[in-house]
Amino acid sequence: MDSEFALVDLLYKMADDQLILGHRNSEWTGIGPLLEEDIAFSSMAQDKLGHSLALYQLLHELGEADPDTLAFMRNANQFHCCHLVELPIGDYAFSLMRHFLFDNAELLRFEALTQSTYEPLAKVAVKLKSELKYHVLHANTLIRQLGTATPESTERLQKALEEAWPYALGIFEESIYEEQIISSKLFIGEVKLKQDWLAKIETILGQTNLKVPIPNTLTPALGGRMGQHTPYLQALLNEMTEVYNIDPNAEW
Amino acid sequence: MTTPEQIWTWLEEVKDPEIPVLSLVDLGVITKVEITNEELVNIVLTPTFAGCPAMAYMKKAVEDTLQEHGVSEYTVTLNFDEPWNSNKISEKGRKALQQFGLAPPPTYNLILDLDILEQAICPYCQSTDTTLRTPFGPTLCRSMHYCRNCHQLFEQFKPV
Numbered sequence: 001m002d003s004e005f006a007l008v009d010l011l012y013k014m015a016d017d018q019l020i021l022g023h024r025n026s027e028w029t030g031i032g033p034l035l036e037e038d039i040a041f042s043s044m045a046q047d048k049l050g051h052s053l054a055l056y057q058l059l060h061e062l063g064e065a066d067p068d069t070l071a072f073m074r075n076a077n078q079f080h081c082c083h084l085v086e087l088p089i090g091d092y093a094f095s096l097m098r099h100f101l102f103d104n105a106e107l108l109r110f111e112a113l114t115q116s117t118y119e120p121l122a123k124v125a126v127k128l129k130s131e132l133k134y135h136v137l138h139a140n141t142l143i144r145q146l147g148t149a150t151p152e153s154t155e156r157l158q159k160a161l162e163e164a165w166p167y168a169l170g171i172f173e174e175s176i177y178e179e180q181i182i183s184s185k186l187f188i189g190e191v192k193l194k195q196d197w198l199a200k201i202e203t204i205l206g207q208t209n210l211k212v213p214i215p216n217t218l219t220p221a222l223g224g225r226m227g228q229h230t231p232y233l234q235a236l237l238n239e240m241t242e243v244y245n246i247d248p249n250a251e252w
Numbered sequence: 253m254t255t256p257e258q259i260w261t262w263l264e265e266v267k268d269p270e271i272p273v274l275s276l277v278d279l280g281v282i283t284k285v286e287i288t289n290e291e292l293v294n295i296v297l298t299p300t301f302a303g304c305p306a307m308a309y310m311k312k313a314v315e316d317t318l319q320e321h322g323v324s325e326y327t328v329t330l331n332f333d334e335p336w337n338s339n340k341i342s343e344k345g346r347k348a349l350q351q352f353g354l355a356p357p358p359t360y361n362l363i364l365d366l367d368i369l370e371q372a373i374c375p376y377c378q379s380t381d382t383t384l385r386t387p388f389g390p391t392l393c394r395s396m397h398y399c400r401n402c403h404q405l406f407e408q409f410k411p412v
Contacts, residue, residue, distance in 0.1 A: 036386045036396075043388035050303020054332065127302060127335040130412045133364045134387045
């Protein structure tokens with residue numbers, strides 16, 4: 001029974017991360033700095049919403065509400081996303097940096113989950129992993145290019161890196177079920193994931209003029225996994241559900 | 253009596269809504285066609301991309317096709333049990349894509365890297381002197397490339 005709580009907790013945080021970052025990425029539609037980046041963020045938004053749907057579907061199969069209800073009928077304090085995904089899009093440097101930090105963690109997460117003992121999740125992970133490779137390829141290519149381009153591009157990315165870093169550490173906030181998650185081999189656990197992620201991030205940033213913040217000097221932004229959020233999340237949820245709240249019977 | 257073989261033939265007529273030359277069978281999204289002892293038809297589809305909005309349309313098109321052929325007892329489900337990858341597109345499907353002006357995905361060992369993405373053959377002049385512009389195109393399944401030989405921008409059904 002406990003391991004089912006652990007599984008549900010794990011699925012909620014991953015699904016909520018995907019849904020919220022998907023919505024944030026979609027805010028670039030129509031205002032990207034280049035047409036190709038506008039399309040890239042829009043495509044990744046669409047992928048992430050698809051990924052959240054696949055994960056909410058797994059939750060539904062475990063007895064939770066249906067995906068639409070889970071996505072659109074909860075308040076901020078019922079969400080388990082990390083603070084990083086809730087933050088406004090900021091400038092392009094910030095959105096690119098968030099995408100780089102988050103998607104590298106996400107790809108490692110789903111690669112590990114292909115070995116999950118919960119078979120339905122392992123199957124979904126095989127699929128999502130293949131799509132996430134494109135997100136990571138996009139992020140790493142642009143970080144390498146812009147992180148070695150001009151003093152302005154380097155400076156703006158460095159500023160974004162320092163802003164995003166404490167929030168990125170919050171991706172790895174541990175669940176109260178962490179021990180069960182690891183011992184039942186549902187997942188490798190957040191500590192291991194964070195180690196793998198740091199190594200990956202340091203390798204890519206090492207190929208640029210950007211400097212990795214020293215991990216221990218910045219306090220991670222925690223609480224998101226436990227339902228404590230920045231005010232940005234409820235504001236975003238209000239926007240996502242605006243039409244429904246005006247007219248619950250509206251048909252499209 | 254309906255047979256699974258018949259159903260596969262019917263499904264040859266159902267095309268991808270965004271690529272009308274490519275049947276669902278050649279796209280490789282149908283993973284199971286089964287008829288139970290109770291004459292119930294079960295069809296399973298697997299999404300090309302988890303966020304592909306055309307999958308709901310494809311599911312509906314399969315249901316409509318079954319009804320048109322007089323099948324009233326059926327289930328059509330979407331799942332990830334046999335995840336789709338671009339190697340599942342048939343030879344016939346690849347030729348159809350090429351004629352449609354959309355470069356077919358290269359077959360590969362399912363370990364995706366930049367080299368594979370950059371291996372696009374121009375569908376207009378067949379040149380291999382092409383370059384990847386962006387892995388994100390007008391739909392989730394297409395990447396954008398440029399042909400240095402005929403100076404055309406073209407799309408590829410991207411490998412996943």
